[in-house]
Structure formats: structure tokens, C-alpha cells
Amino acid sequence: MNVALKREELPKGEQGFLARFEGLRGRLPGDRAVRDAAAAAFREAGLPTLRDEAWKYTNLRQVAETSFSEPLTEFADCAPLLARLPALDGSRLVFMDGRFRPDLSTVPAHARVATFAEQPDFGALARPDRHPLVALNTMLAEDGVIVEVPAGVDAGLLQLISLAADAHGRPVAFHPRHAIRLAPDARLVLLEMSVGEGGYLHNPVTEIEVGEGATLLHVRLQDEGRVCRTEIHARLTGPHGIVHLNGAQLLGGRQHSDFTTVVAHDAPHCASRQTVKNVLAGRSRGVFQGRIEVARVAQKTDGYQMNQALLLSPEAEVDSKPELEIFADDVKCSHGATVGELDPEQLFYLRTRGIPEPEARSILVRAFLAEALDLIDNEPVRDVLDRLVESWWEKQAA
């Protein structure tokens, strides 16, 4: 007899997500069939465990056992969170608990912007049937942003800001869905900044498409809440496209942050670059999983990945998992990882110049992270990093 094995008792967290989907089902934007398929996939697969290869490093047990509350976005005071980020000129799209806040946003002049809530668009790169957290996102995504830069247009610097807070001490979860598309010869610098307070699950999925000759520079700066899993799926669709996916994450306490990227080279002569920097204090854990897929046609692909971590505590941990899947025979792909502590000699040098130890440490942390921002030639952007490190540092010292 052939009986399909049913997962009998779902963990509390999974039940909660499914119940939330049932409750919202009629009101969620977008194709209901896509949602239902994602829900079925999620019900079937459940939250991944450490036994799943892609989840070896991220233990979601605490998520599985948590009952998440509705975000209290309407009542949340964004000002203190927003104040952690200095005001930069130019356009910015602000989200609070995963919901777009037009009152805080300035839409870019040279790109087409729509919200997911108004124009739901699931894209085709992230696969709910393969990735349980993509399934969760696809099932419950309520908002997000779709940015399209027309052919030949340089859209300049766009900030994508995510603010988040728990619901008066109770954990919340949100699953924004973003899409960034660059038409041929378009250019965009996307500075994504996430800051938050308290216990929440931030589970964004971003799809990126870069057309022929187009360039996307994406830098993600993060000082976040309890658990964050960021999944980015990027695809280079035409020759000579360039995509940079850099990240600088600051982690402390018991925070967990997982940055997972898949870059698909589907055309020849394209370049992808990823420089991911982690600073970890307390008992935090950082994960970077970067996958590069090079299709048979994608000759002369130039792919590069570097994951570097600075451990400020013996109990912090970082994991790095590069994956290369290459079907073309004339490509250049490399990856590397380093883990280190603050250099005592550098620290001593700074202190002999009268700089107190905490300040000396903070200078070295900023210097370490700065490389992730090197590709953005913009002085105010570097100030953003200074501010983020400063506020993070105060939190660690408290």
C-alpha cells in the first residue's frame, strides 16, 4: 500500500502562519492560485530544519515555536528608528513592519515605482516549491516595492528603508516582496537599510533582473531585530550586465541574520560581485549563502564572492557557504571567506594617539565595513555607516 506520509502535528509557528493565511486569504493582493500553491508547499514542507542543506546554519526552531502577533504598524512611532539613519538627499522608499509608508517616502523621478499591495507581482525567480521561506513569503506577502528603471536611464541613488518593531514586546513577522528591474543600459544604486528593535521575523524576498549593459549596485546595511532572513534572487538577462550585491551587517546579543543570494548568469560577458561584511558581538550568528549559477550560454562570466567577518566575542559565530553551478566552460568565478578579530596592534596604535579604547574599536569596525560601501562614491553614504555603527555600538555597550 502506498500512503503519502502526512506531517501530523504542525509546530505552533507554522500553524500560526497558516491560520493567518486562512484569515487573510480573501484580502491578500495578487493571484490567488499562486498564494494557494505557496500555502500548499509551505504546509507540505514546513519550516526547514537544520537537516535541510540550505538551512544547515539557520535554526528556525524558535520561529517554529513562536506565535507571531499582528504588527502594530499603525501605532508604531517610526521617528526614533528613522532617526538612526541620517537624512540623505534623493529618493527613498520607507517601509514600517513591511508596509509601505508613502508619508515618509520620496518616489524617484527617473524610475517607475509601484507597491506590491497595488500591483502584486511575484516574479519568476524565487521558487516557493523549492524554498520554504520563499513559500512563506509568497503565501503572506502584503506589500513591497517594484522598481523599474527604463532603458538607458541612470536613476541615481535610491534608498530602500525598512523599519521594524515588535508589538509591545510580542514578536511579529512580516514578509515583504520586492522586485528591481533594470532595462538595457539602465543604472541604479540601491542602498537598502534595515533597522529595528525587539523580537521580530523579517523575511524579505527580492527579485532582481539586470538587462543588457545595465548596472545595479546594491548595498545592504543592517542593524536588525531578532531573526532576519534576506533572500535575493538576481538574474543577468542580457550581455555585459553588472550586478553588485554587497552587504554590511551588524549583529549583537542573540540576533541571527541570514543573507542568501542566488545570482543567475543567463547571458555572456556579465559580472557579478558580492562583498559581504559581518560584525558580530555577543552570541549572534551571521550566515551568508551565495550561489552563482552560470548557464551554458553565459561565457566570459566574471563572478566574485567574498564574505568577511569580524568576531568581537568568542561566542559569536559566522558561517559561509558559497556554491557555484557552472555550465559554461570559459568563465572566471571565485569566492573567499575570512574570519578575524580586531587587530591588537591597530588598537594599540590608535590608543597611543590618545584615542580611548571604545572609540578605537569603533573606528576599526567602521574601517572593516567600509569596503562594502566602496563602490558608492558618495560622502553622505559613508556618514550613514558611521551613524549606524555609532548607534549599534552604544547598544552593545549598554
Add this chain to the structure above:
Amino acid sequence: MLEIRGLTATVDGKEILRGIDLTVPTGEVHAIMGPNGSGKSTLSYVLAGREGYEVTGGSATFDGRDLLSLEPEERAALGLFLAFQYPVELPGVGNANFLRTALNATRRARGESELDAVQFLKLARAETKRLSMPDDMLKRNVNVGFSGGEKKRNEVLQMALLRPRLAILDETDSGLDIDALKIVADGVNAQRGPDFSALVITHYQRLLEHIVPDRVHVLANGRIIRSGGPELAHELEAKGYAGMVAEAA
């Protein structure tokens, strides 16, 4: 003034300083000469407060304050400055930012007002000009990609800006050609005055032609074996370290 009495110190359990006695009065420049491995650099690191250098006995005071119980930054705030033999590279840290942070930290500690970016740059440009340093050295990362001579000039630039009351120059002459040596020496001589003392640590007599010391001390095997006037440096040049160590034994 600096007063060192019976100072002993170990590195990795090995005794390097075996009882140093040394007094540098305010306003004087003293030279410490010695062969490799005599403990010259250890002495400078112990005075600056480097970790891993364990003081096992004796004392070192600066204007009567116990130096050895202070953190490196507290020693700097008192007016102690160490010019490193091997200046440390700080990738990702801009030189101007570094210098301004150090200067303002020092000014804060002394109860002086901090300088804003404009005031600082004016001051820094005047000093770089005096040291024949190109302006872009302020824009580059601290010591990254600097030649040996540029690194040493950058040390002297820091000293000129921080205006210490006691500077320890650890083999500041090593790796310098004669032009750079003169520039560095001029930078040190410009600081000389009734409130400035220096301990010039060197292997060769050459530097002391340009920075003429009030006193010269010879360090060997972790002890000062001879002290004298500037002429001692010439005697050392003639006899060599081996000769002098043999004489003292």
C-alpha cells in the same frame, strides 16, 4: 620629567629589561643606543603600555605620576608620544580623520576645545608643508601604501599635531634616506624647547648628527651600561657595541 627606577620586564616569560635606571629631565633630549636585542624597543613599548609586555619590577613615573598603572590613552593624555619603529597600517581609516580624532581626543583630555574639520585642515596642511609631505597623504588611508620614509614622516606629523611633552622615537631613522632623515630630524628639532623632552632610540650614530642629544645612554642586555654626553655616540661608533659591552663587563 621621566624617571625610571630598576625597571624589569618580560615578554613571553623571557626577561628583556633587567633593571633600567634612567632620568630624562624636562627640556632635554636623551638618546638610547644599543645593539639589536638589547631591549630598546621593549623599553619603548613598556613605557607606552603595550599588552604582552609584563613589568615585573621597578617603576616609571612621568611628572611624578605612575605611568605603568595607566592605559595607553591615559599616558597619551599626559603628554607621552611613541613614534613607532613600524607604523601600523589602518586600511579603511582616512589619515585626516585619524589625525583629527587623535588630536581632538588629546585636546579633550587636556580640557581644550575640539577643532572642527576646517580648523583642523588648516593646521594639518601647515604641518604637512613643513614636513614636505604631499597634501594627498591626508586623504589616503593611514600608512597604507606609504613608503618607509612616508610612514616615518607621518609619525612626525602626528607628533607635531599632538604636541607631546615627552616623545619616544623608536628607530625613527631606520629605512630613511638622508633627505628624509633631515626632514624628520628638523621635525623633532622644531619641537625642542623647555617643555619638550625626547627619548631617541637608535641603532646608529647618524641620526644624532641631526638631533643632537643632551645625554647618550648605551643599552645592552636589558641594562644601561654607560651614560655620557653626545661624544659617547662617537666613541661607540669607533669601538662598536662589542667593544663597549666587553669594557663594561
